[in-house]
Amino acid sequence: MTTEFEGLVAVVTGGASGLGAAITARLRRGGARVAVFDVRPDDADADLAVAVDITDDASVRAGVDAVVAAFGRLDIVVNNAGIGAQGDIAANDDAEWARVLDVNVVGVARVSRAALPHLRVSPAAAIVNTSSIAATAGLPQRALYSASKGAVLSLTRAMAADHIREGIRVNAVNPGTADTPWIGRLLASAADPEAERAALEARQPHGRLVSADEVAEAVAYLASPLAGSTTGIGLAVDGGMQGLRLRPIGS
Known part of the structure; x- marks a missing residue:
């Protein structure tokens, strides 16, 4: 068992399900003590679960205060909470753009x-x-x-530049299509869930969803x-989708 996080305290937003x-x-x-921030934290398996709405500044600050009160420190923040959206540029109205952003x-x-x-x-x-x-x-x-998510990646680089001299590393993880409850709901709503899943798997070069x-x-x-020299990057975990261009099988 690795213990690289021994003595450290982390917050994971959206940590009650899926990737979180x-x-x-x-x-x-x-070895970390982990506090989960989630709008529905009851099912979280963590050292501390706090009901936090990340769209509300007072809720967020109260959550951070609760973590520090419980553990005396905060070392790692994983900004994982997010929501999905479907459609082309005309599919969502201004209110939905504002909500997702x-x-x-x-x-x-x-x-x-x-x-x-x-x-x-x-x-x-x-x-x-x-x-x-x-x-x-570019995904259809x-x-x-x-x-x-493009904004998140750009924000990550800007934050890394702003805070590197304060000793704070900032990075992003860029998952491909992952096998999560949100994808499960998306597949369930498709006209042909099996065909949709096969299409999602096929577009990732390793031929499956990311776990x-x-x-x-x-x-x-x-x-x-242990990754003290890694900051300002977006780490792709996508089965090669970002960078590989494979020839069709049999060609």
Whole structure:
């Protein structure tokens, strides 16, 4: 069992299910005490679960205060909470654009800025933001979602530049299509769920969906004190989708 996070305290937003739950479990296995921020925290398997709405600044600040009151410190923030969106540029109205950007982009800023005073005094401060393959590849019917995740990736680099001299590393993980409850719901709503799943698997060069545990391992690397020279990057966990261009099978 690795203990690279021994003595450290982490917050994982959206940590009660999906990628967030896998990230929480991995950090805890590494020795961290982990607090989950979630709008529905009851099912979270964590050292502390706090009901936090990342679209509300007072809620976020109260959550950070609760973590520091419980553990006396805060070293790692994983900004994982997010929501999906489907459709081309005409599919979503202004209210939906505002809602998705508020959660996926401004939510990252709210949680990070509330944590900053505590990260500045940590000997192993790290922020990891969940971006997406949608930030680096043009995906059909994902205009709003792609815009939000592209913003997260750009924000990550800007934050890394702003805070590197304060000893705070900031990185992003860019998952491909992952086997999560959100994808499960998306598949269930398709006219032919099996065909839709096969299409999602086929567009990733390794021929399958990314597992939540694989994303969690990448987050653990980016958050680890052992990765002290890694900052300002977007780490793709996408079966090669970002960079590989394979020839069709049999050609």
